[in-house]
Amino acid sequence: MVDLFGNVPYSQALQGVEGTLPAYDDAFTIYKDLLLKITKAYSDIDPKSTGFEKDFVFDGDHTKWKKLAASIRFKLAMRIADADPSLSKTEAEAAFTQGLISSNQDNFILRYESNIANANPLYADLVLSGRQDFVPADTFVDYLNDLQDPRRNVFFDNNKTPYVGGIYGSFNTYTDYSHIGKVFF
Numbered sequence: 001m002v003d004l005f006g007n008v009p010y011s012q013a014l015q016g017v018e019g020t021l022p023a024y025d026d027a028f029t030i031y032k033d034l035l036l037k038i039t040k041a042y043s044d045i046d047p048k049s050t051g052f053e054k055d056f057v058f059d060g061d062h063t064k065w066k067k068l069a070a071s072i073r074f075k076l077a078m079r080i081a082d083a084d085p086s087l088s089k090t091e092a093e094a095a096f097t098q099g100l101i102s103s104n105q106d107n108f109i110l111r112y113e114s115n116i117a118n119a120n121p122l123y124a125d126l127v128l129s130g131r132q133d134f135v136p137a138d139t140f141v142d143y144l145n146d147l148q149d150p151r152r153n154v155f156f157d158n159n160k161t162p163y164v165g166g167i168y169g170s171f172n173t174y175t176d177y178s179h180i181g182k183v184f185f
Helices: 027-044 062-079 085-098 121-128 138-147
Strands: none
Touching: 027 062, 027 085, 062 085
């Protein structure tokens, strides 16, 4: 949220009806606190601890959790580089020393289940809903048309030539626009 909005409620946020007008904290203060929290989280990851038996992200691999924590620490350190170059450098070097995510095998991936209750939201919207009336947005189609992008025949069906995107954010009549390509869909 800080990256998008700058100063935001943080230290007084999430108070419910007791705190409906929380004070705004400055971005640098928030990042420093997050650095403290992620550093503690890294330290708290203990291979001897229980609770990782049902880990559906890294399958109980503490090393990967530590790489994730160190990578988040590194990213936070980069966010404060302009505000405090010295602290940024110290935190980034410490995170790098701890070991960062360096391959796709260490990626943090939430795997969705094959049941309706825990399915990927895109799968629910595109497949489980049974809808077949989606059209690509004109912003995307026009951009690829301008580039003569060779992937258009994968992204879009050839029911309209040249490819025509629906007006972004509007209700679009399915038959008036290019359809999503079968392979891409």
